[in-house]
Amino acid sequence: MSGLNNVPRIHALPRELADQIAAGEVVERPASVVKELLENAIDARADHIRIDLERGGITRIRITDNGHGIHPDDLRQTLDRHSTSKLSEGGALQRVQTLGFRGEALGAIASVSRMTIQSSCDDSGQGLEMQCSGSSIEYVMPVAHRAGTTVEVRTLFFNTPARRKFLRTEWTEYQHVQYVIRQIALSHFSTGFHVTHNGRKVMTYPAVSADYARRVAAIAGQEFIHKARPLDYSAAAFHLWGWLGDPAIARNQSDRQYLYLNGRAIRDKHLNHAIRVGYADRIYPGRYPCYVLFLEMDPALADINVHPAKHEVRFAHTRDVHDFIHAAVADTLTAGRVPEPAVAGDGSHSAKVAQEINTVEVRESGGPLPATGSLQTQPAQIRAVLQGRFLIFEDAQATILFDLQAARMTLARQALAQVRAGHRVVQKPLLLPVSREYPRSMLDKLEDRLDMLAVIGVDVVRQAPDSIMLRQLPAFLEFADAAGLFDDLVAALDRSAACDDDIDEIVLGHVNDRQGSLTHEDLCRIIDAIMQTEYTGARTPPVYRRLSADDLLALLGGR
Ligand code: ADP
Ligand code: MG
Numbered sequence: 001m002s003g004l005n006n007v008p009r010i011h012a013l014p015r016e017l018a019d020q021i022a023a024g025e026v027v028e029r030p031a032s033v034v035k036e037l038l039e040n041a042i043d044a045r046a047d048h049i050r051i052d053l054e055r056g057g058i059t060r061i062r063i064t065d066n067g068h069g070i071h072p073d074d075l076r077q078t079l080d081r082h083s084t085s086k087l088s089e090g091g092a093l094q095r096v097q098t099l100g101f102r103g104e105a106l107g108a109i110a111s112v113s114r115m116t117i118q119s120s121c122d123d124s125g126q127g128l129e130m131q132c133s134g135s136s137i138e139y140v141m142p143v144a145h146r147a148g149t150t151v152e153v154r155t156l157f158f159n160t161p162a163r164r165k166f167l168r169t170e171w172t173e174y175q176h177v178q179y180v181i182r183q184i185a186l187s188h189f190s191t192g193f194h195v196t197h198n199g200r201k202v203m204t205y206p207a208v209s210a211d212y213a214r215r216v217a218a219i220a221g222q223e224f225i226h227k228a229r230p231l232d233y234s235a236a237a238f239h240l241w242g243w244l245g246d247p248a249i250a251r252n253q254s255d256r257q258y259l260y261l262n263g264r265a266i267r268d269k270h271l272n273h274a275i276r277v278g279y280a281d282r283i284y285p286g287r288y289p290c291y292v293l294f295l296e297m298d299p300a301l302a303d304i305n306v307h308p309a310k311h312e313v314r315f316a317h318t319r320d321v322h323d324f325i326h327a328a329v330a331d332t333l334t335a336g337r338v339p340e341p342a343v344a345g346d347g348s349h350s351a352k353v354a355q356e357i358n359t360v361e362v363r364e365s366g367g368p369l370p371a372t373g374s375l376q377t378q379p380a381q382i383r384a385v386l387q388g389r390f391l392i393f394e395d396a397q398a399t400i401l402f403d404l405q406a407a408r409m410t411l412a413r414q415a416l417a418q419v420r421a422g423h424r425v426v427q428k429p430l431l432l433p434v435s436r437e438y439p440r441s442m443l444d445k446l447e448d449r450l451d452m453l454a455v456i457g458v459d460v461v462r463q464a465p466d467s468i469m470l471r472q473l474p475a476f477l478e479f480a481d482a483a484g485l486f487d488d489l490v491a492a493l494d495r496s497a498a499c500d501d502d503i504d505e506i507v508l509g510h511v512n513d514r515q516g517s518l519t520h521e522d523l524c525r526i527i528d529a530i531m532q533t534e535y536t537g538a539r540t541p542p543v544y545r546r547l548s549a550d551d552l553l554a555l556l557g558g559r
Pocket of ligand 1: 036040041044065067068069070078083084085086099100101102103104105106107148149
């Protein structure tokens with residue numbers, strides 16, 4: 001069994017087969033055809049797109065745009081693999097501005113369907129029509145057509161029965177197509193979309209110029225936009241904007257999650273995770289938040305050419321992107337919600353009960369405190385989180401109201417006391433270091449005193465003669481507003497009389513700047529840590545109290 005005659009020889013695949021193989025990756029179902037054709041229309045700078053579907057797109061998809069059209073001499077070439085007008089020789093892949101660039105969609109779609117393309121590049125009313133059937137061009141001839149392009153795809157997978165069998169019901173395919181249309185319409189506000197299904201008008205999204213919320217309302221629903229929190233957050237290399245759905249409308253599937261990277265819809269489990277963690281305990285396990293979010297960043301730092309359909313991304317710095325998104329979501333959800341000490345001001349029963357925790361001596365309510373460690377809780381037993389601050393959970397004997405801010409303050413005091421007693425300090429690098437410029441003479445004077453901060457884990461370095469940078473904070477300050485704290489500390493150091501007590505006071509004043517959002521594990525960790533803490537009397541704010549039947553009724557909105 002040896003010898004040249006027995007060695008299999010290499011040859012190029014026939015085009016039809018090669019295209020069908022490519023189609024395997026690009027064309028999964030009618031929705032993938034719709035996605036590719038819509039992206040082409042948008043790349044052609046259309047501002048109006050009409051989509052006509054039959055039987056969920058299985059028997060017919062026709063997309064008409066008013067974009068720049070296809071040059072008559074290039075019409076046949078649209079089918080050739082790796083033929084594109086979007087990347088030129090020497091054009092950098094990292095810099096593509098268009099949705100398409102691989103030059104394989106039309107060829108792949110044609111190879112598994114009956115496809116007709118009509119296109120015109122001017123207002124003459126004249127254009128060209130090309131008809132294909134499974135990769136072979138049947139004819140090209142003149143046709144009356146307005147400026148723009150119409151692509152019609154009939155009987156998808158007519159020549160690949162195995163794939164045809166994988167199609168679901170008309171209804172299911174139609175749901176997928178709808179999702180793709182919404183996804184694209186949500187990120188292309190200035191393009192109008194008009195959709196028919198089986199001859200009936202089903203969706204119309206007029207172009208909007210500035211009123212993006214209107215398009216979002218039309219697509220994601222009035223209920224979504226009505227209670228959504230607008231988000232707009234930039235840091236260093238990233239910008240994230242959009243809307244976060246109210247936790248109350250979280251769903252049992254992820255079908256209202258729209259995430260875009262530089263205008264392109266993506267699915268990325270790291271980023272989805274970052275958003276989910278940002279919502280933290282506001283959403284029950286197993287439910288999915290609704291959101292419409294646009295991430296913008298330097299395209300050179302995100303590789304979208306990971307998958308032929310381009311909905312996966314590879315980031316140069318996944319962790320940074322993750323942390324940035326997490327922080328943006330968590331901050332937005334907590335902003336404006338921080339209950340001031342006058343929490344009872346809103347008059348609600350829960351607020352009143354919650355406020356009492358700060359006025360009632362812990363030892364006086366509900367009998368003696370349980371001995372250290374006897375208060376035990378599991379994540380699933382946390383019943384509610386009020387105003388992002390108060391937890392309600394049960395231990396073996398009672399229902400307990402727990403003040404997270406007071407808990408953090410208690411833990412911070414304890415950590416600070418330990419640091420001052422010479423224990424090692426646990427630090428956390430800042431996701432976004434804070435830089436500040438000051439007169440050189442002031443920094444010269446200040447530099448020696450930075451050691452006063454270093455001992456408690458506040459890590460500040462002199463970056464340049466006239467600037468300093470805050471890089472790390474002790475872990476117990478993870479909810480501090482780093483910039484505000486930094487400014488206060490520098491101001492204190494600048495007063496020559498500042499002592500350690502002044503610094504401690506400033507630091508403790510920043511423990512609860514941000515509400516932050518915590519996972520159930522985090523909450524349990526805090527509860528456990530509190531249980532390990534000795535009750536130290538007046539200096540420690542009351543952290544929790546047991547709820548009487550009356551308290552509970554009040555919390556539930558009763559008497
Ligand atoms: P890609 O979009 O990656 O370039 P496609 O196979 O989707 O590859 O399309 C091939 C080429 O056909 C495009 O580069 C573009 O020049 C042309 N084309 C496709 N659809 C349209 C359209 N609707 N309007 C104008 N040109 C189009
Ligand atoms: Mg394309």
